[in-house]
Each structure stands twice: as structure tokens, then as C-alpha cells.
Amino acid sequence: MDRRRFLKQTGIITAGTLLVPSFLRANGLLNGFERNGKRLVIIQLSGGNDGLNTVVPYGIDAYHQNRNSLAYQLSEILKVNEKFGLHPALKGFYDLQQKGHLSIINSVGYPNPNRSHFRSMDIWHTGSDANEYWSSGWLGRYLDKNCNHAYEAIEFSGELSLAMKGEHQAGIAISNPNAFYKTMNSEFFQQMTKPKSKNEELNYVYRIFNDTRNSAEYIYDQYRLKENRSDYANHNFGQQLKKIATLIKSDIRTPVFYASLGGFDTHVNQKNSQNRLLGQLDSGFSDFINDLSKEGLMKDTTVLIFSEFGRRLKENASRGTDHGAANALFIIDSDLSSNAHSLNNIDLDNLEKGDPKFQVDFRSIYQELLSHRLKVDAKAVLGKTFDGIGLFA
Amino acid sequence: MKMTSEEKAHLYARSSFFVFAQEWNKSDDRKKVVEAIVKDQKFDPLNYDLPKLDPDVFKKGSKSKRQALRKTWRQQALEINAIWIRKMITTKYAFQERMTLFWTGHFACRTIDNPYFTLDLNNKLRKHALGNFRDLLVEVAKSPAMINYLHLKQNKKGKPNEDFARELCELFTLGRDVDYTEKDVMEIARAFTGWTYNFNGEHVVNPRQHDDGEKTIFGKTGRYTGEDVLDMILENPHTADFIAKKVYLEFVQQELNDQHVRELSNVLFQSNYSIKTMMTYLFEADWFYEAKAKRLKSPIELLVGLGRMFELEFQDAKSLFRIQKVLGQVLFDPPNVAGWPGGRSWIDASRLAFRLRLGALITNKGVVEVELTPELDEMLSQKTKKQKALQLFEEVDWEKFFRKQKTLTAPEMVLQTIESDQHHVSEELKADNIIQLLSTPDFQLI
Numbered sequence: 001m002d003r004r005r006f007l008k009q010t011g012i013i014t015a016g017t018l019l020v021p022s023f024l025r026a027n028g029l030l031n032g033f034e035r036n037g038k039r040l041v042i043i044q045l046s047g048g049n050d051g052l053n054t055v056v057p058y059g060i061d062a063y064h065q066n067r068n069s070l071a072y073q074l075s076e077i078l079k080v081n082e083k084f085g086l087h088p089a090l091k092g093f094y095d096l097q098q099k100g101h102l103s104i105i106n107s108v109g110y111p112n113p114n115r116s117h118f119r120s121m122d123i124w125h126t127g128s129d130a131n132e133y134w135s136s137g138w139l140g141r142y143l144d145k146n147c148n149h150a151y152e153a154i155e156f157s158g159e160l161s162l163a164m165k166g167e168h169q170a171g172i173a174i175s176n177p178n179a180f181y182k183t184m185n186s187e188f189f190q191q192m193t194k195p196k197s198k199n200e201e202l203n204y205v206y207r208i209f210n211d212t213r214n215s216a217e218y219i220y221d222q223y224r225l226k227e228n229r230s231d232y233a234n235h236n237f238g239q240q241l242k243k244i245a246t247l248i249k250s251d252i253r254t255p256v257f258y259a260s261l262g263g264f265d266t267h268v269n270q271k272n273s274q275n276r277l278l279g280q281l282d283s284g285f286s287d288f289i290n291d292l293s294k295e296g297l298m299k300d301t302t303v304l305i306f307s308e309f310g311r312r313l314k315e316n317a318s319r320g321t322d323h324g325a326a327n328a329l330f331i332i333d334s335d336l337s338s339n340a341h342s343l344n345n346i347d348l349d350n351l352e353k354g355d356p357k358f359q360v361d362f363r364s365i366y367q368e369l370l371s372h373r374l375k376v377d378a379k380a381v382l383g384k385t386f387d388g389i390g391l392f393a
Numbered sequence: 394m395k396m397t398s399e400e401k402a403h404l405y406a407r408s409s410f411f412v413f414a415q416e417w418n419k420s421d422d423r424k425k426v427v428e429a430i431v432k433d434q435k436f437d438p439l440n441y442d443l444p445k446l447d448p449d450v451f452k453k454g455s456k457s458k459r460q461a462l463r464k465t466w467r468q469q470a471l472e473i474n475a476i477w478i479r480k481m482i483t484t485k486y487a488f489q490e491r492m493t494l495f496w497t498g499h500f501a502c503r504t505i506d507n508p509y510f511t512l513d514l515n516n517k518l519r520k521h522a523l524g525n526f527r528d529l530l531v532e533v534a535k536s537p538a539m540i541n542y543l544h545l546k547q548n549k550k551g552k553p554n555e556d557f558a559r560e561l562c563e564l565f566t567l568g569r570d571v572d573y574t575e576k577d578v579m580e581i582a583r584a585f586t587g588w589t590y591n592f593n594g595e596h597v598v599n600p601r602q603h604d605d606g607e608k609t610i611f612g613k614t615g616r617y618t619g620e621d622v623l624d625m626i627l628e629n630p631h632t633a634d635f636i637a638k639k640v641y642l643e644f645v646q647q648e649l650n651d652q653h654v655r656e657l658s659n660v661l662f663q664s665n666y667s668i669k670t671m672m673t674y675l676f677e678a679d680w681f682y683e684a685k686a687k688r689l690k691s692p693i694e695l696l697v698g699l700g701r702m703f704e705l706e707f708q709d710a711k712s713l714f715r716i717q718k719v720l721g722q723v724l725f726d727p728p729n730v731a732g733w734p735g736g737r738s739w740i741d742a743s744r745l746a747f748r749l750r751l752g753a754l755i756t757n758k759g760v761v762e763v764e765l766t767p768e769l770d771e772m773l774s775q776k777t778k779k780q781k782a783l784q785l786f787e788e789v790d791w792e793k794f795f796r797k798q799k800t801l802t803a804p805e806m807v808l809q810t811i812e813s814d815q816h817h818v819s820e821e822l823k824a825d826n827i828i829q830l831l832s833t834p835d836f837q838l839i
Contacts (some may be wrong), residue, residue: 032689118503124728131559150742159719160743162728170741184746188829195835201687203833204737205745212742320472 016317016341017320027325031046038333038355039305041244041257042139045281047264048117050274050309050321051328052356055104055343059083060210062348066314070321071271084153084343089278093330094287097339101298104392105341106211108365109326109358113309117265117323121308127382138366139256140166141381142363142374147255150208151215155258155310156240157160164258172215177243181220184213222250237261245291248301251375255374264307267320281305302373303332304365312354329365332371335393342389361386368392396423404430404433404676406839407644409487410694411701413797427676431669434489434523435767438516439480441473443508450590454826469508474717474724475710477515480698482707492522492668495643496607497724499636500533500565502542505725510538511656513594515725526636526666530565535588536622539541543730545588550604558582558728566626568635573611580608586621593632633662639673644675646687647736653680656745686838689739692720695748695837701833703789740837754832756789756824791824 003293012355020205056072057063059082064071077085078094084104086094096102114120136144143153143241144166153164153171164171176179194206223246240259247254261281266273287306292298347361364386370378372392379385398414400423405412418429422612446512452464465636480489496518497503501640504510514536531576540546543557558581563572573581587603590596598619599813608617611625626632637658641649656678657671664670675681696716700707707713722733733739740748830836 015431035744044807119729133729133731135738160741199686201689201838205837208740208742209834210743212746
């Protein structure tokens, strides 16, 4: 039996399906796309970056008292004000901050902090309270309500982050647009069309299947529109950002991108490893900013950089630090109301289980990103309303 | 009641992952077939030789010694993970394993770093998988794995830790905010103070840490112990409701039918929590057969189903682990105590792309790159980076495969689940055709 007849008989194809038009073009969806808000790039620092040695409270005694081997002195850091400075590796970040395009937000966390990597990362990804278990991510719920295609949230990795999964709609994780396109558009898959069925689950699988094929094709097309000749640091993080920049420069209809840099779980000999990682963060990110700025694309781009928790104020016996709670995070945007929100809002003399108490709920940051940058109803995504901190001008 | 071969396919797929048609019970009476499946089960423990624990390594051992031990533990837990998957593939008691898989999701507990916890809890779940839910609940609550995971060791008189008490009510028995208050959670935590385990992994209540004072729980006052609380929770029929709902989602479909859930719940409650009685009722119900092909396979169902179909051995534990990771379900490593959310959350674009190609990868004697990505074309390209590739799959014995399916046609057998009017192939099929069937979106359903 020939293959085509077989497929026909097994209900996999119906007549004439070899000429399936790409639905994107058929529906003219590619024409006249206008973004409502800005695009959002999320950068995750996995493992719990030590915020106290990233945004260094060099002017606070308790910092030096608790960090005999790890504390930075004024002479070593990039001074922001009389109390705080940035880690020496963060030169690009410092430039942005001085220009007013980066805000340092200190003491970000949530009530009843969890010090397990898995759990705390889940809480950041889903936006739940510490005692709730949610199965959808905050960006995923944004996709649920505002998007229809996997390519609307892209991550260059082997596995999609929970943050990018909604109840009905999810983003897409790929590592190689070329290979992914070839896989999903093999002759065999091209011949498969959706059966007419009353089975909602079957229809659902076919919907995701078609969307995956279309997204693979669209991302591939956009990706090779224009070769990205900009130089990027030759590490995995830099290359993730280069791929993201290539797509952004193609004017892809993607409002959300996700990148991550891991290894921040610095229990032992923290100074060297954190120095190396923040160096990668700074070099990769600076290349990204320069690349997009050259084409005037930063004005439409907002970046959030976060980690699942900060680290304990007191260093441990191995010249490292243990899991903590509230942490510093960065927002990069061209229209910020300040370059330091809640920077001084940290009390190292009044700790909770050895960690500075949180002052800003991370969901109030999400709320402002959703309502002011993605321009959607934040409450519909987060389930409730949080006190704003007025990030944007 | 007469039973069609389609119904049998459905019953065997849902209860036992996958069973070749020629191994099905020959009766055409539904009651008899169900009875045969349910009766044919037995507790066959998962065996793995672990050395006796040396308490001194953790109390007095050097840091590097403890680190080395942790590494060994992780490797051992990883091997147990692979052994369980192989067991699900080769066992004669597939329904018992299928139920164990269900309970491992219900009593979600992260034990992937500790082979002792892993083995102990897994065998406890297996032992009671078709037994009495009370026995199961008590065993789980007393298991070192759960005591450790939900911080019961830190739950002490005067300094209660509410973690276990809260999840017991919310995730294991009553369901979120059903018939309990914050005050109940605090008082239940007191009843469980002192619960811990000794170095032999046996449950003990430390009398010095146990608060034996009066507690007021669910409106009643008494000097309740932990086990008293478990009984009080089981006396509430809402516990049966919650379990019935979980069973319905796992074995029937995501779209809940309140009437059918109530039927299951009544059977469970009235049989004094006999799991076997509830499952028998479920498999005899007409509505169970109407749900054919209306569930997405979980990653483990998909893997084990393929494994049973092609008698795969999955020799490399590490590759098997990576596949579970990409598919989003690693045994002994649930995302949190709520377990895997399941249903449609199993697939997104990237995972579906991987799942669609998994059958081809397996049956083509594929290799898996060390860096596993969803792009299977890269993984399948055996020419590149050959030295980095791990051999995962053995050659499929196609002759045997075709010999084994005599009753049904191959598509019917591979897609035990697809809607019947979609395939009427009677001709002899080739291996290529089977691979194509495995790559259809239809194969993702069960």
C-alpha cells in the first residue's frame, strides 16, 4: 500500500491537503501588526543571586560586620550614592543607571519567603502567595487573555519556563529556529490535518500542533530576514540574547522574550563565581542594549532582571552565602520615573531569620509591567491588586 | 454486559498502560474482564539494594565525605527512577503499577536526592495502591520521606510547623478550604507534634516534642493524636469526594461530571475507603467507556506505553531521566507538593514537538544527544557529535511486534484510542507505517 493511501485510510489526511496554505499568510495576520505596548524581555538569574553583593550596601556597618571575606569596599565598587554601589563587574549596568535607563529596586520579595530554589522560583514564576500552588505562570496568563500563538512568547532554551505557561496558551522554547522549522515542517507533518471531531482533547492537540508548525515557520522566516552582524560575547547567555535581538530587529510580533543565566547558588567561594557570572551578565546584556539601541529599538523594550531569592546577610564558613529571601532587582526602560526605586529601603539591623525583610512585593513590579508596558489588565493576570511603586514616568 | 474489543482496548490502556490484544482476557463480559484485571494484581515490591545507613557519616563525617555520599545518593535515586519505569514496562501487575503512579502524583513528595526515602515511600504507595485509603494515608503520613518533605521534624511542642497539617487537608484529603479553617490547621499541627523517624526509617513519636494537651479540631475538643486527626478527616465524606475527583481526572477525563464523581465518592465512602471497590465500579461504568481518547497521556504513560509496545529496556538511566525532564514529568521529582498539574498542561508547542517525534526516535534506534533539545532532528542526526551521543534505545523487534497483534489491525492497536470511524486498515502494515502512526497527534491521547 502506498503511503498516501495509508495515511488517507488512517484518517491522517484528507484529499488535497498537500497544498495547505500557511494560515498566517492566508489570514493576512502578518500585515499591519501594531504593538499596543512595549515588548518585555525577562532575564532570570537562577540559583539565587546574592543581591547584597550586586547592589552593595558599602555604607552600612552591618554589611561589613557580617561579611568578613566577601564585603566590597567603596574603592572597589561603582558608587551609586552614599550608601550603595554596584558590583565592579556591572559596568554596563552602571552606565545605564547613570543615564537614568536602569532602576535598582531593593528589598523585593514576598511574605513568608520560601528558601527552596524550586519553590521560590515557582512562586516568582506563577505569582502565587507562598502558601499557594498555582500551575500557570504570570506571563502565561497574560498570553491566555491577550495572545493566540506560541510565537508570542519566545525562550531560547530546551524547556519552556513555567512563567510562560498559561491555562490555555503557552509560549515556545526553541534552541535552533532552523532545526525546529525543519522538524515541524517535514513532509509527513505537512500532510497531517485536523480531523473533524467532536473530541475536544483531540481538537486541542491539533490546535497546538498547527500552532507549533506555524510558529516554527514564522520564527524561522523572521530569524533569517536579516543576519545579525553585531558582536556578542561568546557565552551561552550572550548567544541567547543575540538570538532574541535578531528576532526583535526583524519586527517579529512577539511581545515577550525570556532568557536565563544560571549558577548563582554560591555557597562556596562566592567571590570568584559571582564575579564571573555578573561579568557574563554585564557583557551579554551590554551587547544586547548596544545592538538594539543602534536601531532605536530600546525605546520599545523593557527588561526585568530577577532571581528567585537573595542570600543570607551573614556569610557562611566556606566564603559563600546561603539561601536568603528579599533581593535587589533591575528594570531597564527608557521612561523610568527614577533610577533607584526603594534603593535605600533596606534594614540590615532588623532581620527576619537572618535576612533583610522584603519591602516591595515582586507582584507590584509585575503589575506595573503588565499595565504600563504590556498595556493589559494586570488584575486579570495577577488575581488581585498590589501597591504600586510608580516605576514608570 | 457485552464488551467490544474497542472497549477492551480502552480499559487496558487506561488501567495498564498498554497490553497486546492477544493478552487480553477472552471473556466478552465487561464485569468478568474488569474482575480479571483487578483480581490479577499483587504487591510486587520494587527492589534495590541499598547499603545500611551509617549514622556517623552525617553526624561526624567530614564535609567532603558527606558531599560524596550525597552524590552517590543522587545516582542511586536516579537508578531507582529508571528501575521503576522498567518495572512498569515489564510487570505482570500493570494495574498495580498504574495505581502506584497515580498515588505518587497525589502524595507528591520530592525524594530524588534520597534513595532511602524514594524506595520506602514508593513501596508503601505500591503496597496500598489498591488497598484501603486509610492504610495508605497513615503509611504516607508516617513515612520518613513525607515527614522530611513537609517539615514534620520541625513541628514541635510550643513551636508548631503547619506545613504538613495544611497540605494534609488541602492536597491529600479534604481539598482546599473544604470544611477546615486556619484555626483547624494550627490545632492539627499540634496533634502531629513530635512525629519523626529513627535511623532505621521507622516512624516514632518523640514524647518530649509531642503536645498532648487539648486541641479543638473541626469543632470537637480532645487530646487528639495525629492518627486521631486522620480518622476525623476520613469520617468526613468530603475526603472521599476529593479522592474521587482526583481519580476521575486521572482515569476518566479533565472535564468533570459531578454526578459521576459523586457516584465514585459514594462507593469509596460506603466501602470504608476501599480503593479496589471504587476502581471496579469505575471500570464497569458506561461513562468510563465514553471517555475514550479524551485524555492526554501523561509523559510516563507515553513512555511506558511505548516501552510495553516495543518491549524496550531503557538501559541508560541518565537518558531516561533527561527525557522525563523534557517531557515535564520526572518520577520522584514533582514540581511541588500539589503534584503535576496534568491535563492540557502536559503539552505546549515545544513539548508537543518532542512528543510527536518520540516514537520515531525510539523505533528508529535513535540516539539522544547529551544536550537534549526538543529539536529531534538534531538528536536523530547520528553523524554529528557521535561521540557525545548516548545510546538510549535498542533495536525494535518488528517481526515480534507484528506477530503479537493478531486480533486487531496495527493502527487499531497502536492507536488503541483513536475514534473508530477514522481507521479501517486491514492490510498488513510495514514498520514505517507504524512509526507514522506513533507520530500522529492522535497517539498523544489515551
